[in-house]
Amino acid sequence: MASNIPTFTLNNGVKIPSIGVGTWMGGYEGVEEEAYRTTLLALQNGYRYIDTASGYNTELAVGQAIKDSDVPREEIVVQTKLSPMAHGPRKVKESFEKSLELLGTGWIDVYLIHMPTALNEDWTPSDHPYTETWSQMEALLDTGKVKSIGISNFAIPLIEDLLASAKVVPALNQVELHPYLPSLELKTFCEQKHIHLQAWTPLGKGGDSPLLKDHVITSLAKKHSVTAAQIVLSWGVQRGTSVVPKSSNADRLKQNITLTVLTAEEMDAVTKIHVQDSKKHKSLFHVGAVTEKGGRINGVIPLEKFKWDPALYQ
Ligand code: A2P
Numbered sequence: 001m002a003s004n005i006p007t008f009t010l011n012n013g014v015k016i017p018s019i020g021v022g023t024w025m026g027g028y029e030g031v032e033e034e035a036y037r038t039t040l041l042a043l044q045n046g047y048r049y050i051d052t053a054s055g056y057n058t059e060l061a062v063g064q065a066i067k068d069s070d071v072p073r074e075e076i077v078v079q080t081k082l083s084p085m086a087h088g089p090r091k092v093k094e095s096f097e098k099s100l101e102l103l104g105t106g107w108i109d110v111y112l113i114h115m116p117t118a119l120n121e122d123w124t125p126s127d128h129p130y131t132e133t134w135s136q137m138e139a140l141l142d143t144g145k146v147k148s149i150g151i152s153n154f155a156i157p158l159i160e161d162l163l164a165s166a167k168v169v170p171a172l173n174q175v176e177l178h179p180y181l182p183s184l185e186l187k188t189f190c191e192q193k194h195i196h197l198q199a200w201t202p203l204g205k206g207g208d209s210p211l212l213k214d215h216v217i218t219s220l221a222k223k224h225s226v227t228a229a230q231i232v233l234s235w236g237v238q239r240g241t242s243v244v245p246k247s248s249n250a251d252r253l254k255q256n257i258t259l260t261v262l263t264a265e266e267m268d269a270v271t272k273i274h275v276q277d278s279k280k281h282k283s284l285f286h287v288g289a290v291t292e293k294g295g296r297i298n299g300v301i302p303l304e305k306f307k308w309d310p311a312l313y314q
Contacts, residue, residue: 003045003046008196010171010196019257021049024056031057040069047257048076050078051174052078085120087128109146112172117130130158135166150170163193173198174244176199177201177202179235231260238261
């Protein structure tokens with residue numbers, strides 16, 4: 001049975017569940033198997049929103065799990081993302097069709113530009129403008145095979161730039177968000193522009209995440225008799241952002257879709273963690289060693305291309 005978590009309504013009237021399951025499994029062997037198991041478990045435990053991407057190599061597995069789950073397709077929101085290597089002319093449509101074929105879901109509910117900076121085949125950053133990619137994304141709406149289009153990893157100046165020539169306002173922007181990186185300005189900006197904001201890595205990568213050991217969060221967890229992860233996710237949803245935590249464990253999947261209600265004061269306490277201790281105001285994204293490799297996202301894209309504040313990626 002689907003869980004009774006809140007839904008959010010996108011700027012085109014489409015509704016999405018406030019919690020989805022992430023299926024980025026890292027770049028190691030066995031990602032397909034883990035993504036299949038995770039998606040199936042998630043659907044069996046009430047999730048109705050699955051987040052994947054061309055670049056995760058999990059679309060085939062996600063699609064197979066959806067088919068095997070016996071959950072009616074119309075009940076599931078399937079979200080995937082354009083490969084950063086598919087920004088050029090005609091490539092957007094080709095890449096979209098490939099994703100749809102791998103998923104085998106008949107249509108894609110939400111399709112996002114994965115990152116503003118395109119990559120060449122050799123993984124060097126390309127200068128292909130995302131504004132042009134966006135107009136190709138808009139054209140996909142005419143195919144009737146995608147319900148909503150959006151963006152991911154776009155900071156305010158890039159969204160402003162995109163909106164200057166866009167015919168369709170992106171329905172959603174998926175970025176790294178959690179109490180150590182609440183991106184308050186971006187949130188206000190997106191609200192003003194009617195772009196729904198969604199959190200990737202909402203638990204700050206779980207496991208060893210400092211978030212789950214943070215005193216403010218653990219004391220609220222104790223008070224509410226829930227886990228630290230549930231406080232972090234409840235805060236995320238209650239502030240109006242959807243979240244896509246990943247877990248391959250049935251108990252944690254269940255936990256992550258069971259919210260508690262925080263008071264206004266408690267919400268405020270979590271929102272202020274990064275202000276009260278400025279060392280805690282930071283990205284928890286270490287994949288590709290943003291810092292170790294000289295401020296390059298995934299080791300290749302200079303941080304300034306994304307226009308994120310370098311001080312938060314130390
Ligand atoms: P696991 O798959 O073993 O549950 P994020 O979505 O922020 O990137 O975090 C994903 C990581 O968080 C995964 O390593 C996942 O491990 C872990 N995780 C997911 N849910 C929880 C939870 N409720 N408590 C602790 N760790 C979690």
